[in-house]
Amino acid sequence: MSKYQVTKDKKNELLGRRELVANAEFEKTPTKEEVIELLSKELKVEKELCVLESIKGNFGTPIFTIILKIYDNEESKNLIEKRNKKKKSGGKK
Numbered sequence: 001m002s003k004y005q006v007t008k009d010k011k012n013e014l015l016g017r018r019e020l021v022a023n024a025e026f027e028k029t030p031t032k033e034e035v036i037e038l039l040s041k042e043l044k045v046e047k048e049l050c051v052l053e054s055i056k057g058n059f060g061t062p063i064f065t066i067i068l069k070i071y072d073n074e075e076s077k078n079l080i081e082k083r084n085k086k087k088k089s090g091g092k093k
Helices: 032-043 074-080
Strands: 003-012 017-025 050-057 063-071
Touching: 017 032, 017 074, 032 050, 032 063, 063 074
Parallel strands: none
Antiparallel strands: 003 017, 017 063, 050 063
16 A cells, blocks of 8 residues: 545544544555555554455546444454354354
């Protein structure tokens, strides 16, 4: 990621998190892991507390809109975010 710009940064006290909307420039569509790692490093937060809601690209442009939630602590994150059944049960349904 060469450039990014935070367009919205909202603190949600009720849910114990920050909600960010950012525009970022990538050469190709980034993976969720790449976005979380890069933004957590840039914003100086733990990547375990980050949840990527979406990555939206506009056709023909290298600019992507990213919606990211950054929780205050692991407890808040676990209370609000749903766990993936496959991850929870070790890949078995």
